[in-house]
Amino acid sequence: MTFINYAAREINCKIVYYGPGLCGKTTNLQYIYDRTNPASKGKLISLATETDRTLFFDFLPLDLGTVRGFKTRFHLYTVPGQVFYDASRKLILKGVDGVVFVADSQEARMDANVESLRNLEKNLIDHGFDLQTIPYVLQLNKRDLPTAMPVDELYRQLNFKGEPTFEATAPAGPGVFDTLKAVAKQVLMELRKK
Amino acid sequence: MSDFVLFDEEFHQIKDVIGRLKADAQAKVVFIVDKNGQQIAVQGDMESLDTTSLASLTAGNVAATDGLARLIGEKEFPVLFHEGERDNVYISIVGQRVILVVIFDERSSLGLVRLRVRKANGELERIFDTIQKKVESEKTRRQEGFDSPFAEITDEDIDSLFRE
Numbered sequence: 001m002t003f004i005n006y007a008a009r010e011i012n013c014k015i016v017y018y019g020p021g022l023c024g025k026t027t028n029l030q031y032i033y034d035r036t037n038p039a040s041k042g043k044l045i046s047l048a049t050e051t052d053r054t055l056f057f058d059f060l061p062l063d064l065g066t067v068r069g070f071k072t073r074f075h076l077y078t079v080p081g082q083v084f085y086d087a088s089r090k091l092i093l094k095g096v097d098g099v100v101f102v103a104d105s106q107e108a109r110m111d112a113n114v115e116s117l118r119n120l121e122k123n124l125i126d127h128g129f130d131l132q133t134i135p136y137v138l139q140l141n142k143r144d145l146p147t148a149m150p151v152d153e154l155y156r157q158l159n160f161k162g163e164p165t166f167e168a169t170a171p172a173g174p175g176v177f178d179t180l181k182a183v184a185k186q187v188l189m190e191l192r193k194k
Numbered sequence: 195m196s197d198f199v200l201f202d203e204e205f206h207q208i209k210d211v212i213g214r215l216k217a218d219a220q221a222k223v224v225f226i227v228d229k230n231g232q233q234i235a236v237q238g239d240m241e242s243l244d245t246t247s248l249a250s251l252t253a254g255n256v257a258a259t260d261g262l263a264r265l266i267g268e269k270e271f272p273v274l275f276h277e278g279e280r281d282n283v284y285i286s287i288v289g290q291r292v293i294l295v296v297i298f299d300e301r302s303s304l305g306l307v308r309l310r311v312r313k314a315n316g317e318l319e320r321i322f323d324t325i326q327k328k329v330e331s332e333k334t335r336r337q338e339g340f341d342s343p344f345a346e347i348t349d350e351d352i353d354s355l356f357r358e
Contacts, residue, residue, distance in 0.1 A: 002197045003232040007205030011344075012232045042246045047254075056258070059231075059250045065355040067347060072355065075231060075250065091257040095230030181356045188352050191344040 001095040002191060010071045013187045014095055015180075018120045019102035020112035021053070021081035024141040027170040028102060029060045029076055032180060035173065036062065054080040057092050064184065074184060081116065090123045098135035098187040099124075100179055102170075103158050105140050105148035113158060135186030138165040139179045144172070198228055199329050204321050205235060211317045212294075213237045219310035220302040222281070226318070227252050227293045234292065248295070252285060256293050275304065286311055289319040 003012040017025040026046065033044040042061035049055050058078040065072060079089040093099075101120065103113045121131045140154050151167060159165055164182040168175025212224040216237045223238030225245060231253035236245055255274065263271050274285040284296040284307045294315065296307050 001230060003200070003228060003230070004197055005200045005205070005234075007200055007202045014230060014232075043244055045247050045251065056254060059247070059254075061246045061250070067351050067355065068343065070344075087261055088258070091254070091261060094257060095228075177356075184355070185349075185352050188344075188347060192347050 012073045013097040014075045015098045016096045017078040017100045020116040023102045023104040024170040025078035025102050031176045098183040100137050102139045105142045107149045136163050137183040139168050141168045143167045144169040208235045215314040219307045221296045221298040223297040
């Protein structure tokens with residue numbers, strides 16, 4: 001649900017990074033935070049456990065610049081990936097404008113990817129959204145690991161509507177901003193239809 | 195799902211109401227957030243406060259508490275109160291749609307804040323009802339052929355946001 005503020009001339013959009021536990025959602029936000037000009041970003045908030053696993057969400061507000069006289073502000077959220085945090089995960093999707101699915105490229109995590117994607121679809125439906133139509137980007141993360149599966153195979157199993165798909169190595173950066181740009185573009189394009 | 199739109203006129207009305215609430219309740223800061231974590235308006239001494247983070251955490255807090263409420267068979271908990279050593283936070287839900295947050299210290303009291311918030315809640319509810327009606331009538335106008343200000347966003351507009 002985009003928030004259009006005519007008084008402040010701002011458009012506020014919410015993007016959620018989804019995916020199985022330890023796939024690199026928080027690392028994506030951390031990289032974006034580290035590489036963004038201090039004037040364009042707010043604080044990165046992480047509600048994490050003592051062992052640095054996301055407990056509720058990470059949050060990063062980002063100013064991207066001006067479109068048609070309106071400041072565009074994106075609020076990036078991650079969800080907790082661990083299966084048993086489903087109730088919290090669902091809350092984060094409230095009012096979402098665009099979703100990034102971060103997949104773990106390792107073969108051993110394929111089942112977790114598929115389970116998380118199904119969980120995303122179900123939780124979106126509960127909020128009245130449809131994964132088929134919502135702005136959506138797939139990121140194949142951890143491409144640097146020797147255990148990473150071939151891209152073709154991941155694409156075949158996880159890409160379901162020809163959505164933009166990016167290879168990434170989140171800690172080092174490749175693919176991180178391409179992913180963000182692709183989802184932000186889809187979200188802003190949606191505004192045209194409204 | 196419809197977008198949330200805030201127009202100049204109502205923005206100033208909201209600012210007035212929460213400005214008065216801040217004075218009447220002798221609060222430090224009063225702000226309004228939508229349930230998705232977007233800050234709508236704020237009054238008070240914000241210099242030492244990261245209001246964007248406050249907005250997002252408040253919405254997360256309310257969402258989690260709503261989840262708790264439903265688990266025990268309640269519709270929602272319309273009021274949350276956090277008591278600190280110096281500062282306290284009083285959170286209430288306006289018209290099931292937006293969240294009103296009052297931060298206050300020992301110069302005020304829970305009783306006074308509660309009383310003033312109740313009065314402001316009614317006024318805010320009326321303003322948000324008006325906004326809702328406006329958004330709906332805008333929608334009808336658009337369906338009748340008026341363009342949205344964003345109808346002409348181009349690919350170049352968006353690409354330019356990402357140029358280094």
